[in-house]
Amino acid sequence: MRLLVDMTKLQQNLYASTISNEGVVNRDRLRLFIRAGNGGQGLQRFNGTGGNGGDVIMVGDSKMTFEGMLKNAKHQVLKVQAQSGLDSSQTSLIGINGRPKILKVPVGVDVINAETKMLIARCSRPLFNYVIARGGRGGCAENCFQATAGERFFIDLHLKLHPNIGLVGFPNAGKSTLMKALVPKKRIKIASYPFTTVKPQIGYINDFGSELESADDDEDSFSLSIADLPGLIEGAALNRGRGR
Known part of the structure; x- marks a missing residue:
């Protein structure tokens, strides 16, 4: 029943329905590239701290359908990226944290790491924030003022149907x-x-x-x-x- 959506094919035929006229599920997976924000570099000379990278967060939306998500993805590059933290500078010793990237998904979607096949989150609660990828830490004294990169990997969104x-x-x-x-x-x-x-x-x-x-x-x-x-x-x- 499960059909893996190839990124190229999805871009070519993104408006195909997830549920056909006969009510049969045609697609129940979507692959995305997730990239959390990198941390900003610290400024050791002035003990400046870089900003933390933004997280990639998914929120369950009870009014959203998987078909609607496919249509919205047409205007994106199938890449979800959060903002990186700003570097520390002489004029701004404390770097600003990167803004998180929030992606709405239908309630009932499982988020799977495409490489390890491990379950990252099960978006079963409406309006609940699920952190999928964590942003890198800004440079500070604890990491020798060297910022760390945010998490990045491919994920598969698995649609779980819950009929009454x-x-x-x-x-x-x-x-x-x-x-x-x-x-x-x-x-x-x-x-x-x-x-x-x-x-x-x-x-x-x-x-x-x-x-x-x-x-x-x-x-x-x-x-x-x-x-x-x-x-x-x-x-x-x-x-x-x-x-x-």
Whole structure:
């Protein structure tokens, strides 16, 4: 299900939807280069202290979608960079700290170090600041007035879908039929043979039973998300069959 978004391909086709008209997730990863600010150099002669580099911070936004994030990235270079601290000088012995770079991401996004594959942050809380890369320290007496560089590396943003209801069961158990009954306008393939559903499909309905294109279509009412999942067979956990 997970498809790694190549930076070149993303720049060429950045407006492709994350969720297609059928409600199938097409892209759930985005690679970015993260660079925190460098520290400013100290001035040993006058005991001057350089400013600290800015951090790269991500904030969970409950109103933001992964599709919207891809569209916003079109006007960037897929590079997130914080401001470096200013050097100490005779006219300003204490260098000014660099401003942090704040990037809004959809709630439910995991931030993974692309090289080590380690989880850096799980952005599961709205309006919470997650420090992804720390800025370098400004030059001071403790580091012999030599500033340090900010952290820099590639990260992968992994979209985690959290539907309210998941339809799980054996092939031909009627999961897609139930989904079609709840969301009749959605194009859902239903047939007598197994594994007609090969990718998860998401549908939305509000508290009046009306179908929505997305969870953000009706902000004044409660919306419910339903996921139709591929059929499970024995050994699906070992990637047998279509069950994942």
